[in-house]
Amino acid sequence: MIYNVKTEAFEGPLDLLLHLINRLEIDIYDIPVADITDQYLNYIHAMKELELDVASEYLVMAATLLAIKSQMLLPKYEEQNFEADESYDIESDPRDELVEKLLEYRSFKNAAGQFKQLEQDRGLVFTKPPSDLSEFSAGAEMEKQELDVSLYDMLGALQKLLRRKKLQKPVYARIEKQEISIESRMKDIMGFLHKRKGRVSFFDLFPIPEKPHIVVTFLSLLELMKQKNIHVEQENNFSEIFVAAKVGVDTLGS
């Protein structure tokens, strides 16, 4: 039989063992070490046969299992002799340490599952970046304050930003996919120029930083210039370009 081995399916030997215990419907408090060791070694052998890198942790666990198995195989006469001494019997179970580890690991694995849920829930809620309050800061006296931030605060802020950005950016990409016509963009531009009265910075005519929109806007401006509906001014090379509606030109006749 050929197997397709997915090594990434397990987080480590403890995870693999939990999986085996679960699949074989074994009582974790009473693990049949011989069985589980065989199963475990099967996996390891399969990995090796497939020339996959077997992380050393898996081999260490294999050795541990074999050690426990051999301890379990030791003659049981001691147990019979000291039957009365239950505590001795329990404490000396060679499986104890492993079971404890498995239980502890399992509780954190469960917690990780809950974290995943929290992560997903949080993803359903959208917040907004702090507003830029520059317009309110004119003449504002900043309280002098010592910095109390660490690199971690900065990284945290960055991650928050990256998470948040997901919504902001592609807003247009998706929705404006359908064609924006030059004609309708020309109307928009004229409407905008009339509303603003007087001249407007060239860049203000590009409110949407998406390629198709920019191209259409640019072509619309050329067309409007050709039709002599707008003025375009630039005082010097490289200085800001201003656009204004020509006097007497109201809305575009369609």
Place this chain on the structure above:
Amino acid sequence: MEVKHKGALEALLFAAGDEGLSLLQISKVMEITEEEAANIMGSLDEDYKSEERGLHIIQLAGVYQLATKKIHSDLLKKLVESPGSQGLSQAALETLAIIAYKQPITRAEIEDIRGVKTERPLHTLVTKGLIKDVGRAEGTGRAFLYGTSKEFLDYFGLNTIEELPELQNSEENYEEDEADLFFGSVESKEV
């Protein structure tokens, strides 16, 4: 409580965005007591419960902020091109869970619990600002001790670390796909 206070608080929360505001900050800016601030907050929160409102007040990492209601997430997702981030890997989530419940904790202790090397997930978590080193362990190694950060709370939508779900050890919670994750017969793919 004056009516216009509610409007004022709404404006403040809106401007603060995801930086959020504490009651202390609000009380200072509005020149009211923290108790009054809390009352206005409560009243505003009550208003937001109406179905006509798309926002609500959430408490994250100790501050109040405005956020959209979960009920509208499907709609909002339409505004994003690639829905959702991939989220943290299983390794990172496990590592983070261990740190969250056992902090402060060293890398060696984490690796002991997970049974595998944990350098990469730790690095990812530091990079993402979810954990930070909070000192050094006693003893020879003087290893770094890790703890969760403020961003951790924000990331998982928690107000304080006490809001973490209780660490459970019980059997019934442990469920796994019956499907064998490791071996799958090779109908589809050869190795």
Place this chain on the structure above:
Amino acid sequence: MEVKHKGALEALLFAAGDEGLSLLQISKVMEITEEEAANIMGSLDEDYKSEERGLHIIQLAGVYQLATKKIHSDLLKKLVESPGSQGLSQAALETLAIIAYKQPITRAEIEDIRGVKTERPLHTLVTKGLIKDVGRAEGTGRAFLYGTSKEFLDYFGLNTIEELPELQNSEENYEEDEADLFFGSVESKEV
């Protein structure tokens, strides 16, 4: 018009932030006609007129967005004057992080990444000596390029900028931005 439509529209406008939404976009996302969208917008706008509300809808160049009411500007000024507990706002921290990882970088590029105007945070960071201008960008605008200062390294206990934690998982996000760099320079100024 359904009541919940109003809530949905409020959530959409909130999430769209400074970029705002056109009626066309709203109608597409909410799967209603533009006329219906206009009606809901009108009704929402009416609600905002109440003194209890701190926000209102503004319309700029055919795009609708939420903003704080003028009446609250004194309050916002006070908010500006009272910095958070850390001495650096979330906005300033974000800006600093972007500069640290992407330097040299212009303001327009930073604003493109953040999605909001970044004049104030830049000013704060320059004032605090954490960043400085390191030259001028090529091209028409000849915009200032920002980079981190020596104080930045000192402050965060780094010897060189290379000691910043590598941003492994976030790399994809940044690459996307790279592609947008040209168009980012045609960043929308405030309309």
